[in-house]
Amino acid sequence: LAYQLESEIAAILTGLGASYAGARVLVGTSGPGFSLMAESLGFAGMAEIPIVIVLAQRYGPSTGLPTHTGQGDLRFAMHASQGEFPRFIVAPGDVRETIYYTQVLLNLTEKFQVPGIILIDRCLAESYFTFDDIDGLEVDIDRGKIVEEVKRKYKRYEITDDGVSPLAFPGTPNAVVRINSHEHDEEGISSEDPKVAVSMSDKRLRKLKFMREEIKKYTPVKVYGDKESKNAIIFWGSVKGPVLDAYRLLERDGISCRLVQILFFSPFPDSEVLDSLKGAEMIISVENNATSQLVSVLREFVGVSVSYRVNKYDGRPFTPIDVYEAVMKVMRK
Missing domain, CATH: 3.40.50.920 (Rossmann fold)
Structure with a gap:
């Protein structure tokens, strides 16, 4: 399903809603649109909602040269939005790699419940390429810790050794699925308790150790x-x-x-x-x-x-x- 919204803000928020409901979501934009998406990127980080953003860089800043290419958004992508939270960023070098790593990133963002960014540019996004075959480009789907039935009290943000909580979608039997952009406890209920803040921040950042190990499977260099x-x-x-x-x-x-x-x-x-x-x-x-x-x-x-x-x-x-x-x-x- 492809869905065009009225703005970049609407696009990413609709994407996050669809992801919360159980869809695998990818949204596309360029630098100015990504600027508008930055706050919602932080929402994805805090609420631990997986989503993939394709950022096709162009010459900038501002309108810049809107139909020309550039690589000026690397640092922006690495630090976009406020606060500290893990994210995946991959920068494919050609169309074959873009096809492959898009599938990889859809898996990784769901497996670790974090946002991910595919960093390409106008040169890749709007050019024509041919290649002989697609051998080696197919990636098996891995959606991570999805639970289909809950047999005990469900905690959307349950603290675990790897920082990744069991993921249920609305409609899962016996599960109340809360998400929250405010700091929250394991059940997703808002909290300003300093101990809760430290505990949940540590939980989210604990994923990084396992994310570093995971990318070794996909030739990061x-x-x-x-x-x-x-x-x-x-x-x-x-x-x-x-x-x-x-x-x-x-x-x-x-x-x-x-x-x-x-x-x-x-x-x-x-x-x-x-x-x-x-x-x-x-x-x-x-x-x-x-x-x-x-x-x-x-x-x-x-x-x-x-x-x-x-x-x-x-x-x-x-x-x-x-x-x-x-x-x-x-x-x-």
Whole structure:
């Protein structure tokens, strides 16, 4: 079922209502619309309602260049809405990955009862691609701790070892299913008791440990090229295509390098990123933004410094020649 609402606020709130009722929900938007959705993203975090948001980045801020591309929303997606709560963020690099990771994220958000964001851009969202087959793209549905019948008093926010509570939908026999955007106790009843606040915050954040383990099943970091090279090009999102094509030109010219693609940004796969960069002496970042947001994320989570930055922020995607010439300029230094 596809349903078009009158605004982004209506879209995400309708989506959250449908998710509460038992549907698997995905909503789509770009940067300005995501700004309007930010408060409701926090509602999803507090009420522990699973939902997937596709954020197709464009050049900004504000209206910016509404029909052109960019990668300026990474930090915004990682920190959108007030307060602290876990979320999944995945940034596919091509259409095949988008198809695959959309299914993965629908599973993960339901399994852990958190919101998730698929971070793409205009280049991926509004371009045409072809590929030969769909082998390996199908993902079995896993809806997590859904209960179909309750035999004891149901607590929507029951405290558990992994932070994930049994999930019943309205109409489940013997279950009163309360959700609440206010801080609440295990039954979903509003509370301002400081002990309850700490306990429930700890419950929600406890999921992160298990979320980090879970994403290891889905290749959160990919490495291409010469994996032993001391030169590394690190990137994310739709920059993948131009980087892989540029690698062929670099290889032709005798330039050895490894290509590191980060797919998950929340939770951040710190150990996998460090492993992928082990032994690299020169690291070059390639991003469709002006402020090198990936670079700041690397510094924050793994303490890695990038040697050179390649940025493009004119609303146009990278071409392979853009990447090739920028890397060759660095290599000649």
